[in-house]
Amino acid sequence: MTINGPDHPMPPPPHARIAAFGVHILTAMGAAIALLAMASAVRTDWTSMFGWLGLALVVDAVDGPLARYLDVGRVLPDWSGDALDFVVDFLTYVFVPAYAIMASGLLMPSTAALLGAGIVVTSALYFADTRMKTDDNHFRGFPALWNGAAFYLFLLRPSQMVASLATLALIVLTFVPLHVLHPVRVKRLRVFNLVLIALWAALAAIVLLQDFAVALPITVALCAIALYIVCGDAVIRLMRPERS
Numbered sequence: 001m002t003i004n005g006p007d008h009p010m011p012p013p014p015h016a017r018i019a020a021f022g023v024h025i026l027t028a029m030g031a032a033i034a035l036l037a038m039a040s041a042v043r044t045d046w047t048s049m050f051g052w053l054g055l056a057l058v059v060d061a062v063d064g065p066l067a068r069y070l071d072v073g074r075v076l077p078d079w080s081g082d083a084l085d086f087v088v089d090f091l092t093y094v095f096v097p098a099y100a101i102m103a104s105g106l107l108m109p110s111t112a113a114l115l116g117a118g119i120v121v122t123s124a125l126y127f128a129d130t131r132m133k134t135d136d137n138h139f140r141g142f143p144a145l146w147n148g149a150a151f152y153l154f155l156l157r158p159s160q161m162v163a164s165l166a167t168l169a170l171i172v173l174t175f176v177p178l179h180v181l182h183p184v185r186v187k188r189l190r191v192f193n194l195v196l197i198a199l200w201a202a203l204a205a206i207v208l209l210q211d212f213a214v215a216l217p218i219t220v221a222l223c224a225i226a227l228y229i230v231c232g233d234a235v236i237r238l239m240r241p242e243r244s
Contacts, residue, residue, distance in 0.1 A: 012075045018076040027063045030088035049052045056092040094123040097146040142173040
């Protein structure tokens with residue numbers, strides 16, 4: 001006879017376990033997308049690479065809410081969604097973009113390999129840091145968003161010296177306790193932040209469709225949004241100081 005109670009909870013029904021495991025499969029598909037992005041990068045098809053990385057962002061945006069809705073952690077306690085997410089995020093946010101930054105010719109040749117190694121090493125340490133997010137869901141330090149950094153380097157095409165110095169600065173900022181806005185998780189001005197991210201996604205799609213040959217206003221708008229993400233913590237605290 002099966003005993004149910006606090007010490008012997010009823011196991012989740014099969015359909016709940018199947019649905020929960022489907023979320024893990026969705027998350028793991030990000031690794032396949034990373035492989036396709038890497039293949040595009042090796043062919044120097046940078047626009048295609050960013051298209052795949054964009055799809056990975058969509059998967060990353062969807063799987064978390066699905067996991068919480070289906071209570072995946074309780075239904076499948078033997079499978080760590082956090083560990084799986086970290087593996088996939090490292091590939092799509094760090095490893096593939098690091099290769100693109102290193103191999104694209106954007107950096108000074110004498111620094112490219114060293115900076116590429118710096119990106120992956122410091123990002124690996126950042127992912128292991130349990131303090132990477134603040135209590136109010138801001139990132140602490142540059143949050144290893146190297147897919148975004150690579151996108152802006154390809155968009156702006158600065159000189160090799162400037163690109164190398166900017167990359168070095170972001171590597172250093174990984175360990176500087178500045179607060180970087182998480183536009184989805186931060187509660188204050190969340191609707192505004194989500195609208196801004198939707199606008200960014202639309203503009204980024206235009207950039208890819210036009211193979212990075214876009215009009216100046218689009219570039220300016222994308223840079224302004226990036227500046228807000230980096231400085232948004234200070235802006236939000238000025239606008240809504242009473243909330244946490």
